[in-house]
Amino acid sequence: MAYLAFQNINKRFPGVQALDQVSFEIERGSCHALIGENGAGKSTLGKILAGVYTADEGGMVLEGQPICPTNPLAARHLGIAMVHQELAFCPNLSVAENLCLGDLPRHAGWLDKTKMRKLARAMLAEIDCDINVDLPINELSTGQEQLVQIAAALGTKAQIIVMDEPTSSLSLHESENLFQLLAKLKERGITIIYVSHRMEELFRLCDHITVLRDGKHVSTEPIPATNPERVIQQMVGREVKQYTSQHLHKDLGEELLRVENLCSPGKFKDISFTLRAGEILGFAGLIGAGRSEVAQAIFGLDENATGKVFIHGKELALRSVVAALKMGIGLLPEDRKRLGLVLTMNCRENTSLTILNRLSKLGFVRQGQERSMVQGYVDRLHVKTPSIDAPVAGLSGGNQQKIALAKWLARQCKVLIVDEPTRGVDVGAKAEIHHLLDELACQGLALMVISSELPEVMNLSRRIIVMRQGDIAGELARQDFSQTNLMRLMAGIEAKAA
């Protein structure tokens, strides 16, 4: 008998059938991959197991006992924990407090802070993560937050852990740590449900793979019995074409962006580089290397930034988003929930937010034009949404990311900075996004691509700048691209001069 079985799970949301008669089984101590396009229902399934949602119909059986956790606490009592895709913390509390929130260590009613810190440190040490536990959460970068999230789930000593895209904003190094940890967990007999869009990971880590498509169960197979192409075929239902970057074959245009000695105390210092029209410049680095901070500073969001930025030879007034936008800079931020989207608005309103002026006549938003523009992007990026008027908060993580990106694609900037553009996006759509970025470069845009996925930067960029601890550690030209070269620079081991 299977350890955990899903039986005919149904879940509806307004306008969508998120899960449709999903049944499959999971073995004890296995690492079970869950894959599917954005909006296929992976997170929903995980959340039902973790007690965040309850299924409309169907049930789950754990070791022969039917279970029905109605809230996260009940799930936890059943030994189920979840690493959520959308990072959920109390921003005002410290790392330690967040980590121990569910079960604060008490000493006769008093909060035992020493013990809390110790516990938190132990939880972080478990995943080999080195973060000051007294920092408030809102001072962490997205990647660090993700690590804390993983530590929190592991810290509950659960028997079943659902990991919903745990590596989506981790770089290679941190991911590697996580994989080792997962292996250890498996040895301990802990069952892992692993959701990811990174195919390599799944084939390396997992024992079984379940594919979902449009809320329906497609297949559950042991890993050795399948291969990536087959899985993609199952989840997308068609071939995914691999794009080769076209822009590399075009000539570069004039210099569009020039950054000179950009500094921000405590974040980064002396950043200088240039970017030409038609060029894609990759930014690599470990978590907390300061890539996002540089991007935000160029976009005018860093109040303490000093240095010089030139757009098309004209100096840009620092510390002003308005100026940056006027000069044609765009930034897709990495934290889509906090910085990228207005969750109270719908897809249409979010997408048109950056171009309201262009879309309006005498102050009135031209709704027809708006609709057709948004619909175009929604179709192009395969956003799975019941309609363009559906609230963006109801979209799956990957689809939210697509909306956030569409917003900037619509803006048609001269210099576009994209920070983790494909975070949480499925393979099909990822290829489409890469294609789009490539197309933009061909059209003569200058792009800065920040990504923690090395294959992504390597595939797209003409050059890669590697950052380490707020410094530029080095720059690689296309011919020198290799994982080892990059890793060396990222980790601080000097690469041989190329």
Place this chain on the structure above:
Amino acid sequence: QTKKSYTIGLVAKSQGNPVFQAARVGAVDAAKELGKKYDINIKIDWRTPNEEDAQKQAEAIEQLVLAGADGIAVSCSDANKLTDAINSAVKNGVPVATFDSDAPASKRFVTYGVDDIKCGEQVMEELAKVMGGKGVIAILAGNQNAPNLQKRVQGVKNAAKKYPGITIRDTYYHKETPQDAAAKVEQVMQANPDITGWAMIGGWPLFTDNALKWQAGTIKCVSVDALPAELAYLKSGHVQILLAQQVYEWGYRSTEHLINKIHLKKNPENVKDVSPLIPVTKENVDAFAKNWEKWLPK
């Protein structure tokens, strides 16, 4: 030798109510006149809460004592709450006079004004007179949580018992702004067109000029207070009688009593110094209006 100087604290019920502004003018005038008369300096220290709040009044009295006031006049929002504050002021050597609303159990040496229950009774009696002793009336009463207004309501009801021909529809409360009061009158008349008389124990709606939308005389109205803005209704015949409280005298007489006490060491003949309500009608309205030239704050 420098002139002797006295500070008189004046604590009324609420800053925004124009009747107390007139009291303040009265006190200031008294300070000037008495100062000249006795060759002393008198300063009026006005410490009135923005909105009616007995606790704030008590605090104001305590603060005035600490700040060295020589005498205090207060119009008590809540007699119970102010009794101890008054007593402790007296104990600290600061004599206290009350005006408008008294704290009878306290050690104030004099009280000037009319009893609120009597005031209500008088309103009803005047109204009954002009209505010929029969009809349906409504009482308009402002903030329902103000004890002095409740006493006036009580007075109206007491007096109404004497007139079997008169029924009271209800007591209507409103936020104490002229507009809310006027709107309330309109609403009540909409719903109860059979009402033939209004007993207004506070004249809030009469500060607007559009409160009484009936043909003059068809419905009788008696109201407390006769401020300048209210007098027009007498002239137009919408209001038959305004019972003027001696608002200017509240301040003037209180100051006089206090100066008598602290400077001349003279106690009033009677602890209760009754100030009658002055009926203002169409006949004497012009004469009465002249008073306001003196009573308005400059």
Place this chain on the structure above:
Amino acid sequence: MSANNSPATPVRSRRLRLQEGGLLVVILLLGVLLTVFGGSVKVPKFETNAEGERVRVFRTNESGDKEPVLVEKNKFLNAQNLAQVAKDTSFIAIMAVGATFVIISGGIDLSVGAIYALASVLGALVLQRCGPEGAHAGLSPWISVSLGMLACVGTAVLCGFLNGGMIVALRVHPFIITLGTMAILRGVAFVITKGQSIGGFPQAFRDLIRWEIGDGLSLVPLVVMIIVTIVGGIYLARLATGRRVYAIGGNELASKFSGIQVNRVKLSVYIISGLTAGIAALLSIGYYGGATSGDGQGYELNVIAAAVVGGASLAGGKGSALGALLGALVIQLITTGIVILQIDQNYSQIIMGIVVIVAVVLDQLNNLLAKRRLLSHSK
């Protein structure tokens, strides 16, 4: 591409319609309740005489006395009463539309009552000067009325600008800034008037705002309220600037990242809130003919309550102008209802409190049901 957005439109608009539908149901219910249980009332009959004045009709009864002719009407459902309800609603409703802007943007404006008072007082002072007993009584009615309006509305806009400017420049929470200006502006109004009532406006001004049609219905406040709601509604729903108000209320940081000039939008909503307070003040001094520094005391809570009952979310990002109007109407109907049903006034506060909560609960329930229905449709 255009094919698959056709099913989307009805989903959204249907839900929107239903959203305010909850309140409409509450209002209808209250209306029916008042019509049925309010009973009827006999009122004197009026006619317009030769001089164009409305006078009562009299007849001589059996005993030879002159007696007014009475007609029977439903207490609630008659033109006079409905006009009265509309007029009483209008002041709060107009301000609530402005407050809705502020609330959607994620802010709060506690100073509307004080702005209302200061605008009333300054407008009244100017009008008094131009009034029959004023120093400038000779001015042409047009000029004097315009001057008064300008003083009243201008003051209010200026106050709104002050609020917005301080909120943006000092980066202090709007609750504190507007709490401060609430005291400051009322204090200024008091100092200016010395606590006295100001009246005696030019007749032209009074006639304009009290202009009556038919059987003594004065509809100017009603019309202004409807205009303000429509303009506000269009601003919020159709204009790019309106979209920005929702955006900064939903996520200020993300809006900033999208290049919205957050400060400018914030400034604008406080100015709009001031403006609506000014319009309400203008109507009120015109209608009632007097102003004191105590006017509008405590209105801030009524106004915010109307906006919130009307569906605005204090967390920002949600709300509508029509909702604000309906919210104000619900609250006014309760007040009117208590008078019409002749419920003991002593219980009026208790009833008011309960009905406000019940109205919001019902509204919420309706939204929930709408969602449910949507869910089952999508099956």
Place this chain on the structure above:
Amino acid sequence: MSANNSPATPVRSRRLRLQEGGLLVVILLLGVLLTVFGGSVKVPKFETNAEGERVRVFRTNESGDKEPVLVEKNKFLNAQNLAQVAKDTSFIAIMAVGATFVIISGGIDLSVGAIYALASVLGALVLQRCGPEGAHAGLSPWISVSLGMLACVGTAVLCGFLNGGMIVALRVHPFIITLGTMAILRGVAFVITKGQSIGGFPQAFRDLIRWEIGDGLSLVPLVVMIIVTIVGGIYLARLATGRRVYAIGGNELASKFSGIQVNRVKLSVYIISGLTAGIAALLSIGYYGGATSGDGQGYELNVIAAAVVGGASLAGGKGSALGALLGALVIQLITTGIVILQIDQNYSQIIMGIVVIVAVVLDQLNNLLAKRRLLSHSK
């Protein structure tokens, strides 16, 4: 790994200390201002006579009259005045501590003024029964005092429970629920008292709360205020349940995910807010000796203002008990200052408004400077 978190601890706590430091500076500044510019005052000298009563000291002057002996004191900086400031602060401060709980949790409680009134009234009724003219005058003072306290505080807790319960059960925004209960509870208080003032309490009760030491200093309100602040501070900062209040204010969903019983925490904060209103009410009826249904009118805004001036964030997740106390103190000092500096009362509102804004701006500036310093240190 453990090496790099050692510097963090002092950083955090230093910043915390500095946070309330901003307000302390404002308060000190106000104090110095009042001491220097307030000037001095002559007050009669007191001594304790044989019977243990405080009586004035008299002397005979040149002209043979008996004349009280006067001593000169600084108007602001003297024991009596400081005790007075503390007492005047205490009512709002105690409630502000409770309001801070609610605000930290991301809610708002507009009904504190009404709870204060209802608790006062019910407590007063019980005490009146046991008072010298009451039906149960014979009861032992201990029992009657306890009964009165129970009635007063118990009512308030019950009201808080009602608020919390409805907010949790009906899932309506606390603004609406407490706006509703604000009207309901005050309405109930009115119906119970019929608008009359209630007094005549047992002497034992009055003596307990007005208990004086030394030179006529009555310190019971001060002591209670300090106890409430300390207990509240410990609850928030040191207890596990306190963390949960911060957590749900910071991110309700995340708190739910980590297994916090959000509803229970919410319920608790409204009960606490009610409790503090009850304690304040008890002190006030004891100290002033009377209660009416109009008590505490408008206090909700004062209380929230004190909490917010004290650093509580209306967005939730931030605030402290000490801050609430200091916030209330700032506001009280302004009121006292206006009396001491003999500023015309007409300007009091204007000054109050300005100083509240300035205090918050200064406090914010201080926080900013502290952060800057921290940044440059960490460089």
